[in-house]
Amino acid sequence: MSDAKRPTAEITLLGRHYKIACDPGEEAKLERAARYLDRAMHGIHGQGNVLGNERIAVMAALNITHELLETLDERRAGEVTITRLNERLEKALPDSRGN
Template sequence: MSDSSRPTIEITLLDRQYVIACPPDEESKLERAARYLDRAMQGIHAQGKVVDREKVAIMAALNIANELLETQDEQRAGEQSLSELNQRLEKALSDAPGR
């Protein structure tokens, strides 16, 4: 498929339009991600400390990456807790009288 025939979608980030190649079945995910990124960029831009679009995008990307890593850490901790509880339950069941 040539570049000119690839499906695209238009997104808006910090009041600027971008045309992005995107398979039709992924459009809603891309639109959702673009809205999330745009809100993050708007928030940084609204503070007035960072004006350059590239720097705003980098700060937003760093903030989102930090959110992702914190969420992954919380998920791993939750999985570890579940694993420990499962081991305690299995031990309690195996130590139960009548087994």
């Protein structure tokens, strides 16, 4: 579906309104993401540094990307731990075939 025909949803970032193309049924997810981004942008803006909105958006995107990558790293580490525990359990438990 082309963006020209897609429905739009309105979001607000740092007090500015934007119309964003959004698939039907995805509006709540878009609004949630926009609220998260808006809070991140307000946090950067509130630090008192005089930055333009574009620079604030870039800094917020970098911070959010860092959070995402940290979370993915933690998830991968957790999966490795679970795999190792499963391997230890399989070695420690008797074989279900009676061996």
